[in-house]
Amino acid sequence: MSLQDDLNAVRRNLDELTRKVEQLEQQAKRKDPASPRTGSAPPDPSRMVTVPDTPYDSSLWTDTDDEGLGARDRHAP
Template sequence: MSVHDDIASVQRSLDELNRSLGRLEHQLGSNGLEMRRVRMDADRLRESLGLLRDSADNDTTPRRPDLVTISDTPYDRSLWIDTDDEGLGARDRHAP
């Protein structure tokens, strides 16, 4: 399945959830805290799916990070002539 097919499938499931919540709300009433929370959660899922759909519409190809080639040749040793050896101190000084 493509991403758009999966999103459409989730949308159908959310539509069915909303229909079921409507029936449940008709039986239990919409004044209870629990019913309001479930309704808000379902609405939040619908909004999140809309954002996901917009994101998928804007970006149809998966992105891979750019690969960096690291050469196997040794580095030029002159790059490190003025550096300290880590943990040993400078060349002209003694460790404590």
Template sequence: MSLHDELTAAQRCLDDLVRAVGRLEGQVESGLDIRRVRTDADHLRESLALLRAAAPPGTATARPDLVTISDTPYDTSLWTDADDEGLGSARTRGRRAP
């Protein structure tokens, strides 16, 4: 995975965590423990934003160039000087596999 993909996956997980903490706040009595969890989730959100901002430029949108491969068959004359090494016994007449 690229850095951008990893940061996006981490952001999704963090968003899920923040939503879960919000649901927990509605079910658990307000107290120090739930406030600490909420604060920790907020700190994680800030840290991830800083990490995303510190990422090297160009990594956020860098994608490998796509290469189009034609479906038309290759010219068989390209392979006339090639030997059959590595092609298997089925490609060589009169020979059998060991």
């Protein structure tokens, strides 16, 4: 294949991708324009949770495993 053939193939694929994206955008607009996924509705403040900046109590982690490393008092296989 020549360079020109490759460029033509890329151009065709890009045109097809552009058409598909436009079709998806049109379908999304037709389905539910007021859905929360579009970002038009503000989040409900009653469902928001405030996370404190203070460090967690280290006693909460005394009997836990380190993720991916296993238990603290044992060796990994």
